[in-house]
Amino acid sequence: xxxxxxTLMTKPGRRDEVLEAFEHHSPxxxxxxxxxxxVVHAGPHRVTVVEKWADQASLDAHRDGPVxxxxxxxxxxxxxxxxxxxxxxxxxxxVGRKGVL
Amino acid sequence: xxxxxxTLMTKPGRRDEVLEAFEHHSPxxxxxxxxxxxVVHAGPHRVTVVEKWADQASLDAHRDGPVxxxxxxxxxxxxxxxxxxxxxxxxxxxVGRKGVL
Numbered sequence: 001x002x003x004x005x006x007t008l009m010t011k012p013g014r015r016d017e018v019l020e021a022f023e024h025h026s027p028x029x030x031x032x033x034x035x036x037x038x039v040v041h042a043g044p045h046r047v048t049v050v051e052k053w054a055d056q057a058s059l060d061a062h063r064d065g066p067v068x069x070x071x072x073x074x075x076x077x078x079x080x081x082x083x084x085x086x087x088x089x090x091x092x093x094x095v096g097r098k099g100v101l
Numbered sequence: 102x103x104x105x106x107x108t109l110m111t112k113p114g115r116r117d118e119v120l121e122a123f124e125h126h127s128p129x130x131x132x133x134x135x136x137x138x139x140v141v142h143a144g145p146h147r148v149t150v151v152e153k154w155a156d157q158a159s160l161d162a163h164r165d166g167p168v169x170x171x172x173x174x175x176x177x178x179x180x181x182x183x184x185x186x187x188x189x190x191x192x193x194x195x196v197g198r199k200g201v202l
Binding site for chain 2: 003005007019022023026027030035036037038039040041042043046048050086087088089090091092093094095096098099100101
């Protein structure tokens with residue numbers, strides 16, 4: 001189950017519009033096939049989305065789908081650096097639930 | 102409840118030793134007061150840890166404690182860029198469990 005960390009560094013004063021785009025469109029992503037997590041976070045000059053997908057095919061379909069294209073178009077001008085999308089594998093550690101999403 | 106995304110970009114051929122340091126020491130972090138999540142992921146040239154803490158005081162105690170110092174010392178030479186630690190706020194979206202860690 002791939003985990004994706006998407007990091008958007010924002011221009012001064014423009015974080016909130018990026019955050020609002022993700023807040024607005026996240027429910028549509030949650031409805032996509034195979035979406036297990038799509039969680040929005042923000043710091044002073046960045047928005048970071050933590051994603052978990054059921055499989056690579058679901059992630060590929062999301063990446064080729066209309067919702068992410070809408071989000072990218074809505075946020076592109078507000079970014080201070082290229083969008084960083086890290087597609088990662090989980091390495092569960094410890095026991096219990098603290099070591100896995 | 103603060104969420105932290107720690108990103109370690111690794112030198113060529115040295116990702117696995119960074120990953121192993123986090124795998125080895127994560128159970129000790131899980132035992133720290135207020136640790137809700139400490140989840141290790143990796144891509145080809147990076148290790149990314151997703152953390153969730155009960156409150157800022159717990160995160161501060163972790164940051165000032167011995168375990169993270171040990172991890173930082175064990176991994177420093179293998180990094181290709183400065184460690185990026187983003188302390189973030191969650192912005193829950195949607196309904197149900199897909200929009201929050």
